[in-house]
Amino acid sequence: MVNEKVLDLANKISKTKRGSKSEITREHPECKILEPVVTEEMAEVALCLELHKPKSAKEVAAICCKSVEETERLLWELAVAGACLVGEKEGVDKYWLEIWVPGHMELIVNHPHRENIKNFKQIGQAFDGYGKRRAPIAAGLFPVGTGVMRVIPIEKSIEGETRRASYEEISKYLNENTVFSVSNCSCRTAREAMGEGCGHLKEDMCIQLGDAAQFYIRTSRGRKITRAEAFEIIKKAEENGLMHQIPNTDGPGKTHAICNCCGCSCLSTRNASMFLNNDFVRSNYVSKIDKDKCVACGECVAVCPVNALKLGQNLCTKTPITPEKRKDFPSNTKWGPEKWNVDYRTNRQNVVETGTSPCKTECPAHISVQGYIKLASKGKYKEALELIKHENPFPAVCGRICPRKCESACTRGDIDDPVAVDEIKKFIADQELNVDNRYVPKLRHEYEKKIAIIGAGPSGLSCAFYLAIDGYKVTVFEKQKVLGGMLTLGIPAYRLEKEVINAEIDILRELGVEFKTGIEVGNDVSLPELRNEGYEAFYVAIGAQAGRNLGLEGEDAEGAITGVDFLRAVNLSNDIKLEGNVVVIGGGNVAIDVAGTAARLGASKVDMYCLESRKEMPALEEEIEEALSEDIGINNSWGPKRILQQNGHVSGIEFKKCVSVFDKNGKFSPIFDEKETVIVKTNNVLISVGQGIDWGNLLENSNIELNPNKTIKADPFTLQTGEPDVFAGGDAMTGPKFAIDAIAMGKEGAISIHRYVHPGQSLIIGRDRREYHALDKENLTLESYDRMPRQRALAVDGKKSKETFKDLRSTFTENQVKKEAERCLGCGATTRDEYMCIGCGACTTRCKFDAISLVRKYDASSVPLEKLKPIIVKNMIKRKGRIFVHKVKKSLRK
Template sequence: MVKEKVLDLANKISRTKRGAKNEVKPEHPEYKILEPVVTEEMAEVGLFLEFREPKSGEEVAALCGKSVEETKRLLWELAVAGGCFVGEKDGVDKYWLEIWVPGHMELIVNHPHREEVENFVQIGEAFEGYGRKKAHITAGVFPVGTGAMRVIPIETAIEGETKRVSYEEVSKYLNENTIFSVSNCSCRTSREAMGEGCGHLKEDMCIQLGHAAEYYIRTGRGRKITREEAFEIIKRAEENGLMHQMPNTDGPGKTHAICNCCGCSCYATRIAGMFNNNDMIRSNYASKIDKDKCVACGECVSVCPVNALKLGQKVCTKTPIVEKKRVDFAHNSEWGEDKWNVDHRINRENVVKTGTSPCKTACPAHVSVQGYIKMASQGRYKEALELIKHENPFPAICGRVCPRKCEDACTRGNVDEAVAVDEIKKFIAEQDLNIENRYVPKLRHEYGNKIAVVGAGPSGLSCAFYLAIDGYKVTVFEKQKVLGGMLTLGIPSYRLEKDVINAEIDILKELGVEFKTGVEVGNHVSLKELRTQGYEAFYVAIGAQSGRKLGIEGEDSEGVITGVDFLREVNLGNEMKLEGNVVVIGGGNVAIDVARTATRVGNSKVDMFCLESRTEMPALDDEVEEALSEDIVINNSWGPKRILQENGQLVGIEFKKCLSVFDKDGKFSPVFDENEIKIVKTKHVLISVGQGMDWGNLLENSRVELNPNKTIKADSFTLQTAEPDIFAGGDALTGPRFAIDAIALGKEASISIHRYVHKGQSLVFGRDRRLYHEFDKENLTLDGYDHIKREKIAHVEGCKSKETFRDLRATFTEEQVKKEAERCLGCGATTVDEYKCIGCGACTTRCKFDAITLHRKYDAQSVPIEKLKPIIVRATLKRKGVIAARKVKKFFIKN
């Protein structure tokens, strides 16, 4: 049933009347937001209030015919509900009406007793719907500086601007006021109510000043804070990539609040991000990129609230890249849904259509390679570590075992040789192994929710790292007695020494991560029991730690073992003495590790046999060369037929010639010549043809499903399984891949888990999909570059390396790092769309190279709402004239 008086009040606040052309109806958001919290009695007294004309209870009582006591009670209840403002003037409480936004909508969403409001979802939906209802009306008719909300730049971003004025400085408003409060962000509260939160949480986000602070404190919407606390909230917001906006209806140099906003939930920012009506909210500034300084690290791109910044290129092209000039704007064109970006919360782009630097694109974690190389060239090693750890917490580990996809893609390789990215990273990471130079991230939040990570491999550790930075209480459960997963148990020490792994894990311990080793979840403790202990979410990343068998005759003979089991026993320090000839079956990196380890646990002759030809072998070329240097014989194009026994003892293995491994479609479909046979005598066969999953009882009594290959089924983007509180990644999700792939998934899992454990947060809205693509290398002009020889580390002779489990590979000297860094072509750079840029300055807080600045583009001041109407009328008429003139011009050009 419609509350008639409440509907009347909705019309009064809207300054319309029932029956008018633009009247507020029961299905409209203006009524919907009042209906759950305003009674007919409250609305009845509210109808005697006026816009920005404060009235006392006595004055309203004289008009409405109720007693002063009853009137004051109802007015106070209306003020608590958010249906009017209250403020003390000359010692007397007075009440008045405001506009809907910024005004009553925010007040109602921030209801002090919102948990008790039965229909609070309706309130959230109404606030969101109001912006959609009004969007088409505001397009192009609010000149810069006149919108109801306006961006105020981050103050450090305009410190060097000679034309700045005090009303563009956050500090002015904080220093001029004496009463402050902080409240939840109303936009995020609304999104949360609808289950559409973006992961930016609502608590302690918006600062009120003066009379607004008094109102928020008195009605329980906010808590009183000091000026110092207000400055600290501003600082913390900037550190977390947020921007500032303020209500813009009070006139030049005046405001009653400062909001700390994101582009993915804020309804004011949505005017730019979704409706592309950027003039409505922009500041007087716009971003400017110095491409000579820019290193395409992407840090600025990730925090831009309206996606005005994207990664592009700065290396020259044969065919010039012509950017399409924007000619249609909200102020000169009809602005309907065809001009909007309705999906702006899920379709954010990191890269311009023509692409960006190949190194960042190719890296599974999209580490800012170009950025940390530049920092290394400047001797800024700790900052380089920080930049790397934004995406990869384990640079020292990856500096030793990374597949170097960045180098494979490096543009420099089209000139002479790729930049030795991995060696530079390894040198930088060496600084982190020294406790005096160690980079430990600063905690960004203190959320405190308990999270369980199952598996202490690279993916689980990565997830734990990023959750710990946000202040979560993370416990990592590992069934082995040692940490590191396959980093420790699957990679030999001569490639990755255990002290390197332990040093990087120590940082997690310093961040507060708790480790429980020798605990197998599903055996020693169940997921159900962990839930009763307060764990709110789980990241399952147990790794593919089981070796696969071949399914051939004699495979169960003594002396046959999988390569994975062999490496684990050796890495655990268990005796694995091999004598005589050893046969390793497989052609991948793990098979190479198995073969090289076999040479170290016995003075044995080691032969590798694999189906693939030398060019088809999945092992990296460097790995193959190192195996050959250690006198390991690689026999290509042979497949195992059966294992030979005598009296139950392994005596040899029979192979058949492999003619081809893949069919014409590239699918694994080996073809053999059954007549060409080879018999190899041996007492030891190490099978390294793949890895599988051993789930034990971990997923018992859960809804989690597995794929036919025993990997876990989970959403490829959010990593959520069929059991909502269980997320999965690493090899458990993808099957065996490289550590850097697992690390990248660990970070994504931490983002999903953060959103999952907080009420009303979506796992997808406002989330970076991290879609990168490289530019067209065939279109580059690379003729003018000098051919500078790539720096090398000294080669380790195989006769020396095979005698030890120590990693004998050297690290670049500082001089080599500087020289090699000079070879980087610096081929990527950030681009900015100046129309889309709203001048918030968030980008400048992230740039470590002084490559991005704000410059003053406009000279607009805010206009009091009482004086706004004639400005809007003039702008509307002018816009109509411009649109008509453009149509006429287009008609004559067309004809």
């Protein structure tokens, strides 16, 4: 039960009276936030304080009729609790009350002993609830620049702006003050207490200045820092995509703090994101996009705190695309829940409704294809590599084995030939194979938390890469003696040389990742044992490294082996030679790799047999052409019936005609003509019809479940399994797919693990869902474009290639890269909702193309709290008139 004196105090701070219409009751957040930290005795003393009118303990004692010593003790307890402020005035400590926000609520949330507060969750909920209760009332009432909190632009984003104002420069506030402290972010602390953290952590986020810094230091809310340290914190925040805000009630050019905010947890920015009352928080600036320079890389979209930026298109259309302009604003319309974006923390969009570049959309990792092509055209290869590695740590690997979904979707392909995206990427990535040109990402943070990755394939290595950048202590456990998983053991060297894989893995070593090979988790060490060693989360990505048999008669004969086992044996340098004819069963990319490897190991003749017709074969067309150039026979529409043997060794195989592979619904359901058969004499049968997963004892005594196909059950978005600290991805979760799919999941696994190992963080809230969709090609007018033909790498002579395990495929020359880059149509561009933009400048820090900038639109400075009321009243009257006029105009348009 809330004490009456505490209730009185809540009303006093709120400037309301008990029994009045606007009375603060026990159920209001203003009361809920005081209840866990203020006793009746403390409240009795606090009621003798005034807003912004400092009083000494002696003065307060005279009012509350207590001894000076007792009064001073209670006042200090109130200051520690955050229910009053203290500062030295004229050599004496004086105490006063502040407004709720920015004020007491932040102070109470940042209680120095919050771990000892029984109902701290209630405090977080009250801080959150206060904003939800008060923000709707403020809709449209505050002119630009007068809100209690205000965005201040990242300073370098306005350096070229001739109309800049000193009160919107971070350096002004830091240079004018001499005492600084840094504390946890109160908004993120509140979110964390409610279990709604967004992954942006609270520590060392908010900088206090002057008297506020003194208060934070004295009450142990923050630690003292130097001006240089304050500048460094600002710089680090900007590098991590954060924006700045300041408390805005001290008057023009004054503030007592600088906050480093994210849009997904900040309770001030929520005024823009949820309530769409952007004038309440915006700076004097808005973003401006130069579409001639923009390449739709999406870097600015990712960091925009209010989703004002989205990817769109940059090509002419038959039907003009005219974004619908906002007509209703809080300043001219009644602003109720029907106008809000309540789910703003989960419904963020990457792309406008009409779509964006097909290349970025189709890439499983959504790499900024347009962006790195443009950088390559300018010879900025290291910058291009950095852009690629935001989504894919292994561009050199993928440049050799990627399925090129970006090229299949390329708009240029509807004119002549798609842009040779993969060849450009391969050229860029090959620069890094030279140690002097390596791009090693800068560590963003430093955590002592230990994470275990189980499986050193593309997904596990990708997860390790991004966790290492985030500053975690990452250990990769691999049961084989070599790293790379199926990249190393399942792909022949003539397609992906081991030096390429190892060079890119070396970057992980430079980032501090530890590798333990020859250790099978579940056999040599268990998950519980690793937990006991201090590992706080696990990413399981053991791949699908087991071959799959067909259950054929004679399958156990000597000379019959799965293609996966065959490739592993070869890649482990086991002494393997093949004699006589070889039959490969299967029509996918792995089957072609198996056939090509067999041809290089001395087989007299290699023939592939598969159920699918030539058009239905799952292998990439270019790989089929390579196989044919190496004299590998491809026999379509045949299914194996039995393996023949003599003296326990394969002597042949019988096939039956496959009439159809899929039913009318596209489901795999082969039908055979049992009367039409053929017997093929062979010494070796290599079965390459899919891969399985060998779990061993890894999941023993755990709550993790498997699907009927033996893939692991995990949430498709968060990748969390039945064991909360175990996440999974790659082929072990999806079944066999391409390396780029596994890599993309590895990054998502890293994001989930980062959130999981920090208390109070949600695996979902504020997370980029990476939902992209392509523009409508049918609506394009592609009349004006260059006639430059696609550049081609030198063709490989199949007769020469089948004699070696070296990769004989050439890479584009620098001149070819620049010519090919010119063929890109530049389909995509970023779009901006000017009203939604709050002028923070985070977007400008990410753009490598000088395509986005801030321009000054408003000319407002802050208003001191005591002068704010008449401005609000005046604007309230004007707003009523605007609402009436706007309503009339809308009715006339109907």
